[in-house]
Amino acid sequence: MKFGVVVFPGSNCDRDMIGALCDDLKQEVIPLWHKDKDLSMFSKEDCIVLPGGFSYGDYLRCGAIARFSPMMNSVIEFANSGGKVLGVCNGFQILCESGLLPGALLRNAHQQFVCKNVFIKEEGNPAALKIPVAHGEGRYFASEEVLKSLNDNGQVLYRYCDENGKLTDTSNPNGATEAIAGICNEGRNVFGMMPHPERACSNILNNEDGRVVFSKLFGLS
Known part of the structure; x- marks a missing residue:
């Protein structure tokens, strides 16, 4: 399995x-520049x-300009043909802006940038994973109709919780609707989440919970 990591002006988590x-998951990776098109x-x-x-400096709206980059046109075609796409943080925002995922990411409810470890849990699994977040506009929002569809179709991947796996107001770092931290599309080939699993894959950081996320999504160990 190969991974292509798209680099936009303002990307800061590509490395x-x-x-x-x-290094941690031993996968083949190809960096992709935003002005290129070839996949x-x-x-x-x-x-x-x-x-x-902060693709394109987050000017206008997070992810709104990146959505129109040449590479994103190819990514949209790739996803629509069944290829796998993962968006993390700003990448999640871009996926929503491009229409590959439903809903939107709004300004955090407390109007402040949040950067800390939080806990999330997979739907149907009580075990909590410690994964870092770092965002100012990570509050997931969608209409009641979309939320019902996400829940009915099992498209909610992760929700914010406390260290014991319980959903509480204080464990939701941004006020996300229904504590949603990550979702997928109906075809289950496009995935978006605000927490950063790539920052929790190394024993040097004393946190390898991110490996569980990659294992669940792509079968990596």
Whole structure:
């Protein structure tokens, strides 16, 4: 399995993602510049990753300008043909702006940037994973109709919780609707999440919970 990591002007987590995939998870990774278009080296079994950061300086709206980059046109085609795509933090925002995932990421409820370890849990699994967040606009929001569809179809991947796996107001770092931290599309090939699993894959950091996320999504160990 190969991973392509797209680099936009303002990306600042591309090196983190490449390091986690290459050094910690021993995967083949190809950096992709935002002005390029060619994804012919990737198959549907591979994955394109949109990393965190501040693409195009977050001017206008987070991810709104990156959505129109040449590479994103190719990523959208890749996803629509069944290829795997993962968006983390700013990458999640770009996926929502591009229409590959439903809903939107709004300004944090407390109107402040948040950067800390939080806990998330997979739907149907009570075990809590400690994963870092770092965002100012990470509050997931969607209409009642979209939320019902996400829940009915099992498209909610992760929710914010406390260290014991319980959903509480204080464990939700940004006020996300229904404590949603990550979702996927109906086809289950496009994944978006605000927490950074790539920052929790190394024993040097004393946290390898991010490996569980990559294992669940892509079968990596």
